[in-house]
Amino acid sequence: xxxxxxxxxxxxxxxxxxxxxxxxxxxxxxxxxxxxxxxxxxxxxxxxxxxxxxxxxxxxxxxxxxxxxxxxxxxxxxxxxxxxxxxxxxxxxxxxxxxxxxxxxxxxxxxxxxxxxxxxxxxxxxxxxxxxxxxxxxxxxxxxxxxxxxxxxxxxxxxxxxxxxxxxxxxxxxxxxxxxxxxxxxxxxxxxxxxxxxxxxxxxxxxxxxxxxxxxxxxxxxxxxxxxxxxxxxxxxxxxxxxxxxxxxxxxxxxxxxxxxxxxxxxxxxxxxxxxxxxxxxxxxxxxxxxxxxxxxxxxxxxxxxxxxxxxxxxxxxxxxxxxxxxxxxxxxxxxxxxxxxxxxxxxxxxxxxxxxxxxxxxxxxxxxxxxxxxxxxxxxxxxxxxxxxxxxxxxxxxxxxxxxxxxxxxxxxxxxxxxxxxxxxxxxxxxxxxxxxxxxxxxxxxxxxxxxxxxxxxxxxxxxxxxxxxxxxxxxxxxxxxxxxxxxxxxxxxxxxxxxxxxxxxxxxxxxxxxxxxxxxxxxxxxxxxx
Ligand code: NOJ
Numbered sequence: 001x002x003x004x005x006x007x008x009x010x011x012x013x014x015x016x017x018x019x020x021x022x023x024x025x026x027x028x029x030x031x032x033x034x035x036x037x038x039x040x041x042x043x044x045x046x047x048x049x050x051x052x053x054x055x056x057x058x059x060x061x062x063x064x065x066x067x068x069x070x071x072x073x074x075x076x077x078x079x080x081x082x083x084x085x086x087x088x089x090x091x092x093x094x095x096x097x098x099x100x101x102x103x104x105x106x107x108x109x110x111x112x113x114x115x116x117x118x119x120x121x122x123x124x125x126x127x128x129x130x131x132x133x134x135x136x137x138x139x140x141x142x143x144x145x146x147x148x149x150x151x152x153x154x155x156x157x158x159x160x161x162x163x164x165x166x167x168x169x170x171x172x173x174x175x176x177x178x179x180x181x182x183x184x185x186x187x188x189x190x191x192x193x194x195x196x197x198x199x200x201x202x203x204x205x206x207x208x209x210x211x212x213x214x215x216x217x218x219x220x221x222x223x224x225x226x227x228x229x230x231x232x233x234x235x236x237x238x239x240x241x242x243x244x245x246x247x248x249x250x251x252x253x254x255x256x257x258x259x260x261x262x263x264x265x266x267x268x269x270x271x272x273x274x275x276x277x278x279x280x281x282x283x284x285x286x287x288x289x290x291x292x293x294x295x296x297x298x299x300x301x302x303x304x305x306x307x308x309x310x311x312x313x314x315x316x317x318x319x320x321x322x323x324x325x326x327x328x329x330x331x332x333x334x335x336x337x338x339x340x341x342x343x344x345x346x347x348x349x350x351x352x353x354x355x356x357x358x359x360x361x362x363x364x365x366x367x368x369x370x371x372x373x374x375x376x377x378x379x380x381x382x383x384x385x386x387x388x389x390x391x392x393x394x395x396x397x398x399x400x401x402x403x404x405x406x407x408x409x410x411x412x413x414x415x416x417x418x419x420x421x422x423x424x425x426x427x428x429x430x431x432x433x434x435x436x437x438x439x440x441x442x443x444x445x446x447x448x449x450x451x452x453x454x455x456x457x458x459x460x461x462x463x464x465x466x467x468x469x470x471x472x473x474x475x476x477x478x479x480x481x482x483x484x485x486x487x488x489x490x491x492x493x494x495x496x497x498x499x500x501x502x503x504x505x506x507x508x509x510x511x512x513x514x515x516x517x518x519x520x521x522x523x524x525x526x527x528x529x530x531x532x
Contacts, residue, residue: 003452006095007197007260007284008317010047011347011441012354016325017051017076018062019394020357022406029394029405031077034085037397038092040423044360045441048095050199050262052325054082055101058108060168061376063099064201065106069186086194095196097260102183102249103205104169111182112170119157126179127170128162129154130212141214142236147227147381150236164205164236166376174206174245184252191253197260200249203283204265204275207242209235226377226386238267243274247281260284262319269311276316285319285352291342292327296334298465298482305349305467306457318351323359329391332365337522340433340504341480344524347440348469348478350455358395360437361426365390366415374412398424431507439502443526449474460489464519468492468529475529476501481519491515497530 003009021033031054041049053063054076063073072082089096105112114123130139130151138151139160144167151160152167162171172179187198215231222229246263253259263275263283275286294304312318322342323330331339339362346353368389373379378387389412396418397404403418415421426434444450453471460466463483469476477498481487491498491512498512504524512527519525 007352009451012048012050013046014050014324014356016392017054019392025408027406027408027411028075031081031085035088038088042092044438048097050097053099053101058106060166064101065169066101067106067108070189097197097199098190098195100198101201103202104171107168107170116154125176126173128173129159131159140212143228145228146377187252191256199262201264203263205237206245207239226381243277243282247277269308273311273313276313280315287321288319289321291320291322298463302465309455320346320349320351321354322346323356325392326388329363329365330359331362336362340436341524343437343440344504345480347444348450360434361396361421362433366393366413372413396422398422436504443502449476464489477527477529480524484521486521487519489517494531495529499528500525501528502526
């Protein structure tokens with residue numbers, strides 16, 4: 001696979017469609033809204049959009065409960081609207097990645113309705129049905145990721161079905177070849193239409209322990225954590241057989257040219273990289289969420305980057321994610337000043353970057369009053385701060401009512417600062433985080449060292465993380481101050497001249513005369529090095 005492949009060089013931008021742009025006034029974003037905003041994405045400079053699920057769904061988990069894999073939910077529009085998004089994106093050189101949700105369907109999917117209709121229905125085995133435990137009660141101790149037991153009793157047929165998420169999201173039985181074929185056909189449906197790839201939801205969950213053994217207790221569990229953490233997920237996910245399923249899925253994509261398979265996987269690094277598959281037969285990009293999960297200081301992040309670079313399989317292409325619709329926004333987690341450093345980190349590391357809509361505006365966290373809560377997880381396990389709504393609020397386009405997101409009532413509240421924090425205002429302010437993102441993206445596009453160059457760690461220390469990216473004769477030094485105090489670092493040995501190309505806090509570019517680089521508090525720099 002040459003390093004010119006679009007998904008290696010490109011930048012992925014995640015759109016949460018409910019919150020991007022509404023055009024019909026129902027307060028929920030739609031496909032026509034995405035079409036209208038493609039010019040913005042082109043201006044920003046990203047290469048691909050990943051759209052969270054837009055398929056028909058009862059919306060128990062806002063689209064992650066699919067009732068038809070080959071259609072568009074009327075909330076979002078029609079298949080024609082989708083084809084227009086695809087065509088208009090492609091005409092702007094933007095790729096389109098869909099969200100494939102293979103682990104579970106909606107409980108309203110016709111397959112599940114058939115499956116639960118009787119024990120002898122031909123689709124009974126398409127889902128995971130079990131008798132009660134010998135003494136009665138649930139078949140084992142597996143917990144739903146949204147709290148409570150992962151088994152739901154079906155009175156009519158006298159068995160339990162398994163759901164790793166909501167009870168409205170029954171898990172498919174991926175050990176059944178008919179399920180695989182039906183799901184692969186739904187991939188082909190979209191691939192034939194021209195989509196450029198898939199982000200695959202909870203791909204490490206697809207296969208469960210054949211014997212459904214109990215998960216062992218987690219000795220580190222604390223009561224303020226989500227209930228799923230009570231047990232170590234040893235038997236309910238990440239089973240060795242999953243890699244065969246993923247390789248088969250990858251083969252479906254290989255029937256078409258130049259498509260990408262991205263896997264959603266929350267696992268520690270050494271287990272994550274197994275998802276590249278034997279001889280790279282698995283996901284092209286097993287999503288790497290470590291930047292979201294690692295303590296934000298120079299030492300830990302440096303250690304993480306070096307470890308990740310160290311465990312990647314030969315030829316495995318790295319990737320980095322800074323935010324998504326399931327996690328607190330980076331701006332809320334580390335503050336606005338460090339979020340700019342994070343932007344520079346994301347867009348200068350080796351590997352495909354994935355951005356989350358609104359992070360380029362420095363959006364943080366929107367307080368959701370109890371009566372406005374939408375997220376089923378927050379409703380199931382209230383008060384633990386697990387709710388995902390604060391990171392899913394409407395995109396802020398301008399200073400007009402509802403930030404230009406909707407002419408109606410938005411499905412989630414707007415951030416209170418939307419009149420100053422929006423695309424229209426920030427795009428006019430060259431010092432804004434939005435303009436920083438745009439410059440970083442532009443630099444990454446113009447300098448191959450940043451997109452496909454080598455990564456080389458550089459000794460720094462203190463609250464500074466530094467590294468070089470090199471391609472051919474080009475050497476770029478990235479220096480990131482994770483601290484709130486000024487710092488100075490020495491230029492690498494043998495460097496004669498250096499020119500700062502971009503700072504996260506100062507404007508312009510400048511030459512560095514002496515051998516020492518000064519860093520302002522919370523500052524990141526990209527520096528072109530010349531030997532001499
Ligand atoms: C992961 C998705 O990103 C999340 O939003 C969803 O709730 C679960 N998978 C279940 O599909």
